Amino acid sequence: MNKVLRPSQDAPPNTTGLASRSDLVVAGLQRAIFEHKIAPGTKLSEDEVGEIFGVSRTIVRSALQALAHSQLVTIEKNRGAFIASPSPREAHEVFEARGLIEPRVATMAAKRMTDEALETLRMHTEEEHAAMHVGDKGKALSLSGGFHLKIADIAGHDVFTGFIHSLISRSSLIIALYWHRADTTCESHSHHALMKAFERRDAAAAEEIMRSHIVDLHSGLNLSSPNNAPLSLADALRP
Amino acid sequence: MNKVLRPSQDAPPNTTGLASRSDLVVAGLQRAIFEHKIAPGTKLSEDEVGEIFGVSRTIVRSALQALAHSQLVTIEKNRGAFIASPSPREAHEVFEARGLIEPRVATMAAKRMTDEALETLRMHTEEEHAAMHVGDKGKALSLSGGFHLKIADIAGHDVFTGFIHSLISRSSLIIALYWHRADTTCESHSHHALMKAFERRDAAAAEEIMRSHIVDLHSGLNLSSPNNAPLSLADALRP
């Protein structure tokens, strides 16, 4: 169950330089979570995940622990790992935290904004538009989170960026559970408005737009009626 | 090297209910870090740590990965784990983040403050006083961080509390590296002032005191001249 797959692509046994094997598993699972391919509560059996990615349980275990630390999976002793399923309260707290941190980061990004960075953001929003147009809701949501992450990267504050990474990951689960609106157009509008502010290097405007954007997201949640849409694991994984 | 030590204290093979073996290692190392028993940059050999705690490398490795995720240790591929050594920039960012988050948490704590919680805080500050009086600088610093953590617990916001845990851990390393002042009396004064505000349930005052307290700490750092005081590992560990 460990020497399956990867027939030839490992000419250099360790790829580029970073990215150990467990990081690849982490990335694969994260991706699936971001795109809502696997639902909260899904069991992640060590053997099963290991077989899918062609690695031993040692690697899988390491990856699951990493994900547990980012609160994306929950590990129950002697019972296994599950995709986390944030409580309504946790959902509320996550967006409260985003409401405090992200506006601050938006101002920092506006102050440090370069033309290149602007161009990157612009391309990102276009991708977002495209995905939404095609109707790929999972990908659109994933990209929407990516927009916030890119802003954090531009701000260049590693500590805040780390927090935002964590918060956005958890937001993905929260949205899977508690988001009912069909349209994500408000999302698109806010992002567009943010772009305008960034183009003008208007830090105050960026901060305010970000704040209200996150309040919007927060109030778009219906914390009393969670969705549920379990899927098969094997189908969900492999990019 | 794995069946050494622990001759009798494991009547129930798994202690209370939680606290797996690797958590104990994490706690032991954290404690040593908080009390400045091990200096930033110290190498943490898997075998060595395993022997000290009487566990196998599997456990140690798991613990080190957990600590790496909290940024307390750095893992370099094929080279090993080291106590993290925050850069001046990172130090600056950590205190900037604390300056944003902790004042907000202080207001939340003030609003939810109960008489019991107040009593707990009071006892904590007395411990702090005692440690400082005896001259146990390591313990005093550790307790000082604990004060901030207790406030976060009282605020009852798990997301913020998690962030603050992380930030305070890293602050401990930062202080070990960049703190030069001998006295920690300003620390004590600020904590006392905070207590007063909490007693009055004065949220606005608590927020403001917390903000200026963190600015104080931040400005007490000398980011251009790091300290260094390496110690032996075996001596530092075991409580």
Add this chain to the structure above:
DNA sequence: TGCACAAAAATCGTATACAATCCGTCATTG
């Protein structure tokens, strides 16, 4: 039929064996 209990299967926790990698040392050579 339904419940209780026991045996079996599945899954996780931990230790250990082996492979891969890195670092220091020493010999060789220009």
Add this chain to the structure above:
DNA sequence: CAATGACGGATTGTATACGATTTTTGTGCA
């Protein structure tokens, strides 16, 4: 004598074996 390259020891990366715990299944009895 300095620089370079190869060897050996030490340390980490990964896989796998074994024991412990949980979950499920199957059977007997009320």
